[in-house]
Amino acid sequence: MDVLGGRLLAVVGPSFAGKSTFIRFLLDERDDFTAASLLTTRQPRPGEVGDETMGFVDEHQMDRLVETGWFVDTVGPARYALDLAGAQALSRRRHVLLGVAPPTLPKLCQRLPELKVVLLWPADFDQMQAELAASSERPEAERADRIARNEALRVAPPFAHLRLNVARVPLKQRRDMHRALADDLATQLRTLPWPLAGH
Template sequence: MDFTGNLIVISGPSGTGKGTICKKLLDEHKTLTYSISATTRQPRTGETHGINYWFTDKIEFERMIEQEELLEWAEVYGNYYGTPLARVQEVLKNGQDVILEIDPQGAMNVKKKFPQGVFIYIIPPSMTELEKRIRGRGTDSDESIARRLKAACDEIRMGVYYNYVVVNDEITVAANKIAAIVEAEKCNVLRNTDLLRQICEDKGE
């Protein structure tokens, strides 16, 4: 497994800003490759096939499920969403890191299939701050906000199943922390056992 890229899975409760952090990270680190999801939902205005999503139909998606061509998948409001495995594997083999931004349930499904991935959990600095952000959107009723906060609280506890926890106090700081994790993981001893062996074989020539 040496000399290949790492699969970096970024997740967190909804409202913690993981999408914004990923965008910042990808903008500033051009060597990182974003994993594009496949979906059966219709493209929205401005969305491009192969950039925002791989748009496909139900028959093709179900064939991919059947053939185990997806790293993970889910059905949301009657539409399928999933991560094509072949593309991820291809990028990793080229030695590049892949960023996969995904909800907590999806992240745990990826962990089952790909435990050697690097699992990063983004959390809000406090529940008070998370409430402020959700209220700030102005799209949720009080009841909905209470429900979302309760769900986020349960989700935050799931952070223990990840390798890293990043507090989203400030977007740039959080993105830099993820960049540091990406760098550090290249040096993780578990990813360098072949290297340790090979250097010793090159004894003085």
């Protein structure tokens, strides 16, 4: 799909809501979306490898990114860095996805006034929390921390320009769900006013 210009989109939501898998679906299936470079100092989870949606660096490398002007914020014990200049350049042709933790949003919105926030919200919050608690992919302490942060988010969800309600579905139905979410997102994007700053 050829678009005249794209949006800078911060994709946020509770832990375990499916942000990473939805972003991956958009990158694999839609040629009008791309991702900004995101790097972190957190340790990869078992089986996790870096790709264009997330890369892993050490503290020294992160310090170098700060010096070169990347946007850097701390979430929990780890630091995260985004290449905002690269994201703005990419958005001249395609929608650019930024995977963002909710605590980072206020600072990021100050740096990027044109940023639009896409909130992925579970249709059944309690079910999502139960599945997170039962997950064996993360250590128990990390699961407890994420569950607590999710509860805080449930009480005070971030402001969002666009909202997508995510159902908990069996794995074999997930692709169809992502396709429906992508269509919903594309429809909502068309309702946003133009022009954007910088376009």
